[in-house]
Amino acid sequence: MKILVCITNVPDTTAKIAFTDNDTKLNKNGIQYIIGPYDDYALARGVEIKEQSGGTLTVLHVGGAEADPQIRKALAIGADDAIRVNAEPLDSYYAALQIAQVAKQNSYDLILMGRESIDYNSGVVHGLVGEMLGIPSYSPVMKLDLDGNQATITREIDGGNEILKVSLPLVLGCQEPIAEWKIPNMRGIMTARTKPLNVVEPVASEILTTPEKYTLPAPKGACRMIPASEAETLIRLLKTEAKVL
Structure with a gap:
């Protein structure tokens, strides 16, 4: 079993976000980065499958050297x-x-990644990779079990869940509760230092989309407290101001 887990390098969920260059780029000053939370689920399930079924697990990241600490963490896990x-x-x-270019060169049986990154939230990379490789892709996958070359997956759909039986190879976009996040132990941290991290150059490609501007969400409005004895006032405000009734 050859497993590929793709990870993103994203700002910590508690980071304060600001933009620069006329709101066209993220201001990276002082930002703490982490492995994308959905990618953490994919990585955890990939490690479990490798431990159960044997084989190898490779982590892949598209980005600069600033992501190396997160890649080393994945190696430690x-x-x-x-x-x-x-x-x-x-x-x-x-x-x-x-x-897809890396996957073509190495013929992986299973490609796992998060359902989306938490910075751009496009949620389409797994589908694009599957199309480029000519293999099925599914997302968001909440459960994954393997029996030889057969996979049983549970994915979330509108109004419920869908259970599918499909053959490998596959590309899957993962989310909770497919696995529990794993924390690297000391032995893993020490061995990660000697595991290979291979840097390769990208294949040429045109850029199809270019962001014109980023904006922050509107600030939250002030909270207005209504006494429990004034239920009629609360109902009126929900109708006329909040407009939720």
Whole structure:
């Protein structure tokens, strides 16, 4: 079993976000980065499958050297080796093309990634990778079980869940509760230092989308407290001001 887990390098969920260059770029000063939370679920399930079924697990990231600490963390959690495509992932198509190129060269049985990154939230990379490789892709996957070359997956759909039986190879976009996040132990941290992290150059590709401007969400409005004895006032405000009734 050859498993590829794709990870993103994203701002911590508690980071204070600001923009620069006339609101066209993220201001990275003082930002703490983490492995994308959905990618953490994919990585955890990949490690479990490798431990149960044997084989190898490779971590792949498209980005610059600033992501190396997060890649090393993935190695400490249980990946055997890592590949970093030395390019800024400027849009989903570009990132998917780099992933597909690596996958074509190594013939992975299972490609796992988060359902989406938490910075751009496009949620389309897994589908693009599957199309480029000519293999099925599914997302968001909440449960994954393997029996030889057969996979049973549970994915979330409108109004419920869908259970599918499909054959490998597959590309899956993962979310909770497919696995519990794993924390690297000291032995894993020490061995991660000697595991290979291979840096490769990207394949040429045009950039199909370019962001024109970023904006922050509108600030939250002031909270108005209504005494429990004034239910009629609350109902009137919900109708006339909040307009939720």
